[in-house]
Every structure is written in structure tokens, then in C-alpha cells.
Amino acid sequence: MGKDLxxxxxxxxxxxxxxHGRFEEYGANxxxxxxxxxxxxxxxxxxxxxxxxxxxxxxxxxxxxICGTCSMVINGVAHGGQKGTTACQLHMRHFSDGATITxxxxxxxxxxxxxxxxxxxxxxxxxxxxxxxISVRTGSVPDANATPxxxxxxxxxxxxxxxxxxxxxxxxxxNASAMLFVAAKVSHxxxxxxxxxxxxxxxxAMVEQMDKEGFGNCTVTGSCEAVCPKEIPLDFIARxxxxxxxxxxxxxxxx
Amino acid sequence: MNxxxxxxxxxxxxxxxxxxxxxxxxxxxxxRKYEVIVVGSGLAGASAAASMAELGYNVKCFCYQDSPxxxxxxxxxxxxxxxxxxxxxxxxxxxxxYDTVKGGDxxxxxxxxxxxxxxxxxxxxxxxxxxxxxxxxxGGLLANRSFGGAxxxxxxxxxxxxxxxxxxGAYSSLCRQxxxxxxxxxxxxxxxxxxxxxxxxKGVIVRDMVTGEISRHxxxxxxxxxxxxxxxxxxxxxxxxxxxxxxxxxxxxGAAFANPCYTQIHPxxxxxxxxxxxKLTLMSESLRNDGRVWVPKSQDVAEKIRRGExxxxxxxxxxxxxxxxxxxxxxxxxxxRDVASRNAKEACDEGRGVVGSGLxxxxxxxxxxxxxxxxxxxxxxxxxxxxxEKITGSNAxxxxxxxxxAVHYTMGGLWVDYNLMSNIPGLFVIGEANxxxxxxxxxxxxxxxxxxxxxxxxxxxTIGQYLAEIGPDERPxxxxxxxxxxxxxxxxxxxxxxxxxxxxxxxxxxRELGQIIWxxxxxxxxxxxxxEALEKLPALRQEFWENLNVPxxxxxxxxxxxxxxRVADFLEFGELMCRDALQREESCGGHFREExxxxxxxxxxxxxxxxxVGAWEYKGADSTPQIHKEELxxxxxxxxxxxxx
Ligand SMILES: Cc1cc2nc3c(=O)[nH]c(=O)nc-3n(C[C@H](O)[C@H](O)[C@H](O)COP(=O)(O)OP(=O)(O)OC[C@H]3O[C@@H](n4cnc5c(N)ncnc54)[C@H](O)[C@@H]3O)c2cc1C
Ligand code: SF4
Ligand code: FES
Numbered sequence: 001m002g003k004d005l006x007x008x009x010x011x012x013x014x015x016x017x018x019x020h021g022r023f024e025e026y027g028a029n030x031x032x033x034x035x036x037x038x039x040x041x042x043x044x045x046x047x048x049x050x051x052x053x054x055x056x057x058x059x060x061x062x063x064x065x066i067c068g069t070c071s072m073v074i075n076g077v078a079h080g081g082q083k084g085t086t087a088c089q090l091h092m093r094h095f096s097d098g099a100t101i102t103x104x105x106x107x108x109x110x111x112x113x114x115x116x117x118x119x120x121x122x123x124x125x126x127x128x129x130x131x132x133x134i135s136v137r138t139g140s141v142p143d144a145n146a147t148p149x150x151x152x153x154x155x156x157x158x159x160x161x162x163x164x165x166x167x168x169x170x171x172x173x174x175n176a177s178a179m180l181f182v183a184a185k186v187s188h189x190x191x192x193x194x195x196x197x198x199x200x201x202x203x204x205a206m207v208e209q210m211d212k213e214g215f216g217n218c219t220v221t222g223s224c225e226a227v228c229p230k231e232i233p234l235d236f237i238a239r240x241x242x243x244x245x246x247x248x249x250x251x252x253x254x255x
Numbered sequence: 256m257n258x259x260x261x262x263x264x265x266x267x268x269x270x271x272x273x274x275x276x277x278x279x280x281x282x283x284x285x286x287r288k289y290e291v292i293v294v295g296s297g298l299a300g301a302s303a304a305a306s307m308a309e310l311g312y313n314v315k316c317f318c319y320q321d322s323p324x325x326x327x328x329x330x331x332x333x334x335x336x337x338x339x340x341x342x343x344x345x346x347x348x349x350x351x352x353y354d355t356v357k358g359g360d361x362x363x364x365x366x367x368x369x370x371x372x373x374x375x376x377x378x379x380x381x382x383x384x385x386x387x388x389x390x391x392x393x394g395g396l397l398a399n400r401s402f403g404g405a406x407x408x409x410x411x412x413x414x415x416x417x418x419x420x421x422x423x424g425a426y427s428s429l430c431r432q433x434x435x436x437x438x439x440x441x442x443x444x445x446x447x448x449x450x451x452x453x454x455x456x457k458g459v460i461v462r463d464m465v466t467g468e469i470s471r472h473x474x475x476x477x478x479x480x481x482x483x484x485x486x487x488x489x490x491x492x493x494x495x496x497x498x499x500x501x502x503x504x505x506x507x508x509g510a511a512f513a514n515p516c517y518t519q520i521h522p523x524x525x526x527x528x529x530x531x532x533x534k535l536t537l538m539s540e541s542l543r544n545d546g547r548v549w550v551p552k553s554q555d556v557a558e559k560i561r562r563g564e565x566x567x568x569x570x571x572x573x574x575x576x577x578x579x580x581x582x583x584x585x586x587x588x589x590x591x592r593d594v595a596s597r598n599a600k601e602a603c604d605e606g607r608g609v610v611g612s613g614l615x616x617x618x619x620x621x622x623x624x625x626x627x628x629x630x631x632x633x634x635x636x637x638x639x640x641x642x643x644e645k646i647t648g649s650n651a652x653x654x655x656x657x658x659x660x661a662v663h664y665t666m667g668g669l670w671v672d673y674n675l676m677s678n679i680p681g682l683f684v685i686g687e688a689n690x691x692x693x694x695x696x697x698x699x700x701x702x703x704x705x706x707x708x709x710x711x712x713x714x715x716x717t718i719g720q721y722l723a724e725i726g727p728d729e730r731p732x733x734x735x736x737x738x739x740x741x742x743x744x745x746x747x748x749x750x751x752x753x754x755x756x757x758x759x760x761x762x763x764x765x766r767e768l769g770q771i772i773w774x775x776x777x778x779x780x781x782x783x784x785x786x787e788a789l790e791k792l793p794a795l796r797q798e799f800w801e802n803l804n805v806p807x808x809x810x811x812x813x814x815x816x817x818x819x820x821r822v823a824d825f826l827e828f829g830e831l832m833c834r835d836a837l838q839r840e841e842s843c844g845g846h847f848r849e850e851x852x853x854x855x856x857x858x859x860x861x862x863x864x865x866x867x868v869g870a871w872e873y874k875g876a877d878s879t880p881q882i883h884k885e886e887l888x889x890x891x892x893x894x895x896x897x898x899x900x
Contacts, residue, residue, distance in 0.1 A: 002528075002529075002648075015811065016811060016812075032528075032529050032531060034528040034529060034531075034647075034648075035528075035529070035531045036533070036646075038533065039531045039532070039533050040531075042531065042533055042762070043531055046760050046762060046763070048806075049760045049804055049806055049815060050758070050760065050804075052756075052804065052806060053806065054806045054807050055806065055814065055815060057812055057814055059321065060495055061320060061325055061327070061494040061495050061496050062325075062327070062329065062330045062494045062495075063494070063495060063533065063534050063536075064330055064536055064642075065642075066329055066330050066416065066419055067320070067325040067327075067329045067330065067494065068322075068324070068325060068329075069320060069321065069325050082645075085645060089642075089645050089646070091645065091646065091648065093648050114465050114812050115465075115811065115812040118812060120321070121321055121322065122321070122322065122442065124322065125322050125323075125324070125430065125433075125440075125442075128324075128426070128427065128430040129430040129431070129433045129434035130434060131434075132427060132430060133385070133427035133428060133430055133431040134384065134385055134386045134427065135431060136381070136384045136385055136428070137309045138302075138305070138306040138309060138381060138428070138711045138712070138715065139377070139381070139711075139712070141380045141381055141383075141384035142380065142384070143380055144339070144379045144380045144382075144383035144384075144389075144397055145341060145396050145397060147383070148391075148394060148395025148396055149391055149395050150391075150395050151391045151392065151393050151395065154388050154389070154390075154391045154395075155388075155391075157386070157388040158388040158413060158414060158420075161388050161413075161420060161423065162416065162419075164419075165322065165324055165325075188386065188388065189386050192386045192388065194383070194384055194385070194386045195386050
């Protein structure tokens with residue numbers, strides 16, 4: 001058993017996308033330091049329901065740091081600022097008794113708020129639909145070992161593929177840029193031989209969709225890398241810029 | 256009730272080939288005239304939706320998360336089996352088949368399992384072609400590991416995130432089809448009922464979880480890929496939203512629910528830390544390759560540990576009981592999941608547990624670190640040790656981990672025939688939601704294999720037979736009275752949930768339900784305990800419908816309402832589980848009946864009387880459901896008692 005904390009929460013409440021929203025304050029008392037941050041919110045919500053008030057809406061599913069569902073800005077930092085940690089894996093032992101904690105949703109034009117801390121991230125899906133894949137039909141593929149992949153390439157591809165699509169990178173960026181997310185996917189697929197045939201098409205299509213969705217430009221401030229729970233490095237943005245440049249040149253020379 | 260499994264004739268090795276030849280084909284030009292509904296976007300649902308769209312069918316796919324990429328499959332860590340024999344260590348389709356039937360404690364259907372082993376090899380090819388970054392050797396070829404005590408290395412993996420990478424592969428294929436307009440995706444949409452017309456499944460009623468809007472969707476056929484029901488226990492390793500709603504509603508519309516009592520308890524999870532606990536976290540099974548499980552020999556020492564008066568490192572070797580190594584000298588710490596779990600429970604029930612609650616045992620790496628050095632241990636398990644520290648605040652390089660079993664997977668599910676169709680024509684069930692391949696116990700790394708086998712390589716063929724039979728003109732109108740009737744019942748239930756305005760939260764009921772099921776229908780079950788549960792559950796259900804409080808309304812995002820609907824279904828379903836556990840007067844796999852054990856306390860099967868699939872038919876709210884039996888026959892694998900001594 002951990003120790004108990006008494007905390008004050010300032011939480012963003014917003015009824016729907018059209019509502020202006022406001023901060024409301026709640027006490028969170030007797031919070032065990034062994035709780036996760038979301039379990040702390042569960043406790044607060046149970047109390048609210050018991051008082052017949054509407055609980056704070058927030059997204060979560062796996063609570064293991066892998067599904068990318070949880071999404072909240074805690075004390076001004078997306079996911080709360082523990083290195084490589086999603087909000088669901090953040091534990092209360094990192095807070096001190098008597099603290100005030102501010103909790104807000106991801107804020108970005110491309111991520112409209114559904115309610116309270118729950119936002120719409122379908123823009124990410126549409127970027128993937130534009131080109132974040134290798135076009136293979138089920139069944140029409142060679143034996144897996146017919147295409148060796150150098151281990152270093154494969155490991156680097158895996159580093160990029162770890163992105164959980166949470167959107168913290170966007171939420172932390174002053175331009176609300178989605179570059180780190182897009183760079184991770186473009187890099188993953190351009191690093192493996194199977195991804196080569198569509199390499200240029202993919203980079204162009206995903207970047208184009210990203211722009212359409214209203215994400216901002218990347219000015220390489222690095223705030224995305226700092227909050228990314230999967231510690232996806234900025235290097236991938238550089239790699240993606242090269243991919244994109246390469247694709248543009250190829251498009252120009254072939255047209 | 257007709258439980259014809261439709262197993263093809265012919266030799267085991269030829270059944271699937273022959274069956275594919277015998278299946279009717281849908282004329283390619285006609286495929287675009289068919290509408291297919293897929294509920295679920297996990298490994299099973301995403302792979303099926305993408306593959307069927309590639310074939311030309313028009314697919315509507317639903318999931319409750321905000322993106323199909325977040326389905327619970329994403330959390331699988333360890334790996335996926337396939338009979339590739341890339342390691343040249345004697346693996347084969349036949350061996351994987353044999354291991355799976357044996358591992359399932361002879362309660363699965365041989366023909367299905369054989370097919371699973373056959374198509375397993377295609378899965379790896381498919382995923383590699385999608386760019387899934389599987390672990391590789393320096394030569395660039397795929398790496399394998401041995402998993403869950405298997406004697407061959409047939410498990411493929413992507414670090415500790417295999418499920419994530421496989422799901423992102425399937426999701427990318429799904430995205431491609433969404434982009435092409437062949438799949439219409441409905442995220443944040445909950446399926447609340449299935450609609451039958453003339454006895455065939457022809458559509459679903461869903462709720463938009465953002466606006467609360469209830470809508471009707473008709474199709475030629477409905478596929479459920481909605482995952483398992485482990486959250487009936489409240490605490491499990493499943494994601495928070497995993498639920499039984501889709502399959503339970505189908506059951507109430509006439510689909511048989513098979514073997515609901517078969518659940519898998521995973522031995523290595525992080526113990527419960529307090530009442531606030533919302534879910535449990537799995538620590539990969541691979542840890543048992545190098546970690547040693549122990550508790551103190553005496554209760555007194557355990558008591559002192561629980562009070563924090565002594566540290567585990569201070570306990571002398573002679574005072575430790577490495578109970579798995581002691582009782583099972585040949586398998587030791589690598590005994591199957593059910594055996595490891597039951598033994599942990601036994602040690603804790605004897606008062607030798609080592610965490611505050613008394614429910615935890617050690618998984619100790621001190622020897623491994625001494626033998627191989629901390630760096631090697633870090634390289635193998637670093638991410639798991641980090642996760643452990645994040646959650647518990649304790650460093651497992653310095654102190655042994657504490658672990659305890661937790662609910663992890665459900666082998667039971669809707670009954671399906673060899674074509675993966677339930678007893679309701681046109682209702683197909685794939686992935687963890689069906690019962691088909693794992694018998695009474697699932698082997699590690701075999702759920703991912705089954706989900707993808709069903710979705711990529713089985714269903715896209717077998718569904719064609721049904722569609723060819725009914726023809727392309729059959730799609731009923733959403734304005735029909737059948738749709739209207741089901742929609743009405745869905746709406747009135749929501750209104751009811753919102754209007755009770757009692758005192759208790761949905762979570763408080765869920766927690767109480769979970770405690771009953773865990774105590775009485777968990778790691779070990781007895782006639783008296785199950786009867787007790789069957790008395791408590793109706794009372795709890797009654798209180799739920801009288802004293803529940805769901806704040807807010809239906810017309811907007813309302814997470815309490817979503818949860819209340821799921822808990823209402825779990826409350827009914829839990830009873831079915833207990834009933835099934837009660838009728839199964841034997842122990843097999845994950846189902847351990849205290850009355851049926853050997854002298855050494857091991858599970859004792861009764862093949863003469865219980866080698867059947869128990870498939871339950873709903874008989875109405877006030878009647879007891881009726882069990883139907885599909886007898887299991889074993890042509891290839893000889894039934895033996897499992898022994899890990
Ligand atoms: C922590 C953990 C680790 C695991 N590790 C492994 C492993 O290493 N190897 C292995 O083989 N297996 C593993 N498993 C098991 C395996 O992950 C699952 O059995 C498998 O992923 C299930 O896939 P599925 O597609 O059937 O269902 P899921 O992935 O659960 O998907 C269910 C889908 O249905 C949707 N859905 C559910 N209900 C509704 C509804 N009412 N309305 C609309 N949509 C709905 C959900 O949104 C989701 O898209 C693990 C499981 C856990 C919990
Ligand atoms: S790059 Fe990092 S922060 Fe951005 S979506 Fe991926 S995991 Fe989240
Ligand atoms: S809830 Fe899945 S990453 Fe946080």
C-alpha cells in the first residue's frame with residue numbers, strides 16, 4: 001500500500017465541440033500513491049456520479065501504454081511529463097500531497113473536442129488511409145524469408161513503427177504539427193524492402209493529407225520528441241524530409 | 256438446435272483443400288452486389304474486413320474505439336506461432352496441430368485445429384509483406400523463440416509488441432480499402448443488437464457513441480469479431496472496453512454460446528495493489544524462462560514479509576520453496592499457464608503469499624543475473640522490467656518481482672461450424688469471440704495466429720458459400736418491421752438504464768460481479784461455490800435494475816451509459832458461465848473443479864462423459880438456458896492425461 005494524497009484538480013469541462021468549455025475544480029482526496037493517474041480520475045468520477053453529477057469524460061482502453069487511446073495534458077505537458085510514459089502509465093507517486101493538478105484535452109484545430117478530455121483524432125486515420133500502407137492483397141505474397149531484411153534496417157523500422165498514434169506530438173507542438181506521427185509511419189515503411197515500390201507515392205500522399213487536415217508546419221522545436229511516450233526521435237523527421245524531397249524530385253523528373 | 260459442425264470428409268491433411276474446392280464461389284462480377292457487416296477491428300475483424308473488401312465485397316466495419324488501430328489486439332506482447340520450421344528443429348504443421356489439441360486438453364475440434372496449423376504459415380508471409388518489422392537475425396532472416404514451454408522455436412515476434420505490429424499491419428490493409436471506398440469504417444460505434452430476418456442474420460443496430468444516435472444497418476451477412484469476455488471478472492488483462500455485448504446479444508437472439516466456463520488465467524501478472532485497481536497488467540510469459548518462482552516455506556516468514564519487516568533477499572535458500580521446481584522437476588518454472596496459476600493460488604491460500612494483500616508470489620531473477628550478468632537480463636527483458644517499475648515503483652534487478660495470476664483470455668465463445676458460421680445462418684464469428692480452436696486451454700502465441708487465420712485465410716473463403724447460396728438480391732430493407740422491433744428494444748433499454756436514478760455507479764456493480772465470478776468461477780470451482788454464485792447473481796442483477804445511477808442523457812458522449820450497458824450484459828452472462836462450470840463435472844485445461852482432481856491435486860478429465868462442446872441455447876429471461884452437446888471425436892491425436900512432472 002502506498003501513501004495517501006489530497007489533491008486539487010482543475011479540469012477542462014466542455015459539453016461538445018460547439019461549447020466554449022471552462023475549468024472546473026474538484027478535490028481528489030485519499031489518493032493512494034500506487035494508483036495510476038487514470039485510476040485517480042476514476043475515483044473522482046465515482047464520487048461525482050454518487051453526487052449525481054456528470055463524470056469527467058476521458059479516453060482510455062488498454063491502460064498499458066500501447067493502444068494510444070489515453071490523451072490528456074497534465075500540468076501543461078501532454079501525458080504528464082514522465083519520460084516515455086503515457087497518461088495511463090503515469091502513477092500518483094510522482095505527485096506530492098496538496099498539489100494542484102491541471103488537466104486539459106489535446107488542443108489542436110485538427111483534433112476537435114468531443115467532450116471534456118475526449119477529442120476526435122480521425123485525422124490521423126485519414127492520413128494513414130491516404131498512403132500509410134504497402135499494397136498487398138491477402139494471399140498474393142512470397143515466402144517471408146524470400147526477402148531478407150538487414151537486421152539494422154529492420155530494428156530501425158521497428159523503432160519508428162512503435163508509434164501508438166496518440167497525438168501527444170501534435171498536442172505539444174505550438175504549430176500543432178503532425179510531423180512526428182507521419183514521419184514515424186513514412187520511415188517505418190521506407191526502411192523495409194517491401195515498402196520500396198510505393199515509397200515516393202506514400203510520402204507525397206501522406207504529407208498532402210496531413211496538410212489538408214489542418215495540421216501546422218514543423219519548425220523543429222522538438223517539443224514532440226520530448227513528450228512522445230514511445231520516444232520516437234526527431235531523426236525520423238529529418239528522414240521524412242529527405243523522403244519527401246526525394247519524392248518531389250522524382251515526380252518532377254518523371255513528369 | 257442444429258449443431259452440425261460440417262467437418263469435411265477425407266483425411267485430416269486434405270480436409271481444408273478439398274473443402275475449398277467444394278465451396279461454392281461467388282461470381283466475381285456479383286461480389287460488389289453484396290454488403291458485409293464486420294463488427295470489430297482487432298486482428299480478426301481488420302484482417303477479415305480488408306480481405307473481403309479486396310475480393311470485391313462492400314464492407315461496413317464497426318468498432319467502439321476512436322480508431323480501428325486501437326483494438327485490444329494491440330496489447331499482445333509475446334508473439335505469434337506458425338509452423339514454418341525456419342529453425343529446422345523438427346516443427347511441422349502436424350506438430351503444431353498436435354501441440355494445440357493436447358494443450359487444449361482434448362476439448363477442441365481436431366479439423367479446425369489442423370486447418371489453423373496449416374494456414375499459420377501463410378500468416379507470417381502476409382504480415383512480412385505488409386512490412387511488419389518482425390525480429391530478425393543478422394542474416395536478415397526471421398528470428399524465432401520458444402514460447403510457453405513449446406519444445407520447438409516457432410514463435411515470431413516484434414520486440415515485446417507483436418500484437419501491436421500485427422494489428423498495425425492489418426490496419427494498414429484496412430486503411431487501404433477504406434481509402435479505396437470498399438470499406439466504410441464506423442469508429443466510436445457500439446453494436447447493441449443483431450437483426451434476424453426469416454432466421455438469418457441480416458443486420459445490426461448500433462449506437463453512435465458521440466451523438467447517441469441509434470441507427471440500423473442491413474447487409475447480406477454479419478460477422479462478429481468482437482473479442483473475448485474476460486472483463487466479466489471486472490479485473491483482467493483485457494482493455495477497459497472489452498465486453499460481451501455483441502456475442503451475448505447474439506446469444507439472446509438464438510446463437511449458441513459454447514463452453515462459456517473455459518477461461519484462461521495467466522500466471523504472471525502484476526498483483527492487485529488496492530481497491531482502486533481498474534485493470535491488471537500482464538508481464539510476458541517469457542519471464543518464466545529465466546525467473547524462478549518461489550514463496551517462503553513458512554507462513555511466519557511470509558507474514559513478516561507482508562508486514563514489511565524483512566526483505567526477500569534476507570531469506571536463506573533453505574527457507575524458500577521453489578514450488579514449481581519442486582513439484583514438476585521436468586518442466587519446473589515452465590509448466591503450462593493453468594498449472595502455474597493454480598499453484599500460485601495454492602501457495603497464497605496456505606498463507607505464504609508475499610504482498611500486502613497476501614495474493615502474490617516472487618518471480619526472482621537473482622540467479623539469472625548471477626549467471627548471465629545484469630546486462631544480458633536487461634537486453635532480454637529490459638522493457639518488461641521498466642514497465643514493472645513504472646507500475647509498482649520497484650526495481651526488479653534488485654528485488655524479486657511479485658506476480659499473481661489474472662484473467663487473460665476466454666476460450667469459450669459463440670459456437671461455430673467448420674465454416675465459422677454460428678447456428679444462425681449468415682452470422683459468422685471469428686477471433687476470440689468464437690470458441691473454435693483452443694479447447695479448454697489456449698497455448699501462448701496462438702490467439703494472434705487464430706485471429707489472423709480466421710480473418711485472412713478462412714472466412715473470406717467460407718463466407719462465399721453462404722453468399723453464393725442466398726444470391727445477391729437478398730439484402731433486406733432497413734425499414735422492415737424486424738429492424739424496427741430490434742431498434743425499439745435497444746432504445747427502451749437505454750431509456751431504462753437512464754431512468755432508474757438509483758444510488759450505485761455502474762462500476763460498483765461491475766466490481767461486485769467480478770468479485771463473485773473470480774471467487775466462485777475463477778481459478779478453481781466447486782459445486783457449492785457455483786451454486787452460491789448462482790444465488791447471488793440474480794439478486795445483484797435485480798439490484799442493478801433498481802438502484803443504478805447513470806447520470807446524463809443519451810444524446811451525447813456518455814461513458815457511464817456505455818459502461819452500464821456492458822455491465823448489464825455481463826451480469827446475465829456471468830450466470831451462464833457459472834451454469835456451464837457447474838454442469839462440467841470434470842477438470843480440464845483452465846476449468847478446475849475441486850471435486851475432480853488426482854491425488855496429487857492435478858486436473859482430472861473425464862473423457863468418457865465430457866468430451867463434448869457444451870453449447871447453450873437461450874430460452875427466455877425467466878427460463879434456464881438449455882445445453883446442447885457436440886460430441887468431440889479424436890481420429891488423429893490419442894487422448895492422454897497431461898503430465899508435467
Ligand atoms: C495483455 C495481453 C497480451 C496478449 N498476448 C498475446 C500473445 O503474445 N500472443 C497471442 O497469441 N495472444 C495474446 N493475447 C491474446 C490476444 O491478444 C487476443 O486474443 C486477440 O488479440 C483477440 O483478437 P480479436 O480480433 O478476436 O479481438 P479484439 O482485438 O479484442 O478486437 C475486438 C474488436 O471488437 C470491437 N468490439 C467489441 N465489442 C463491440 C461492440 N459491442 N460494438 C462494436 N465493436 C465492438 C472492438 O472495438 C475491437 O475492434 C494477449 C492478450 C492480452 C490481454
Ligand atoms: S509520434 Fe509519439 S507522440 Fe506522436 S502519435 Fe506517435 S507515439 Fe504519440
Ligand atoms: S489507455 Fe492505452 S495507451 Fe493509455
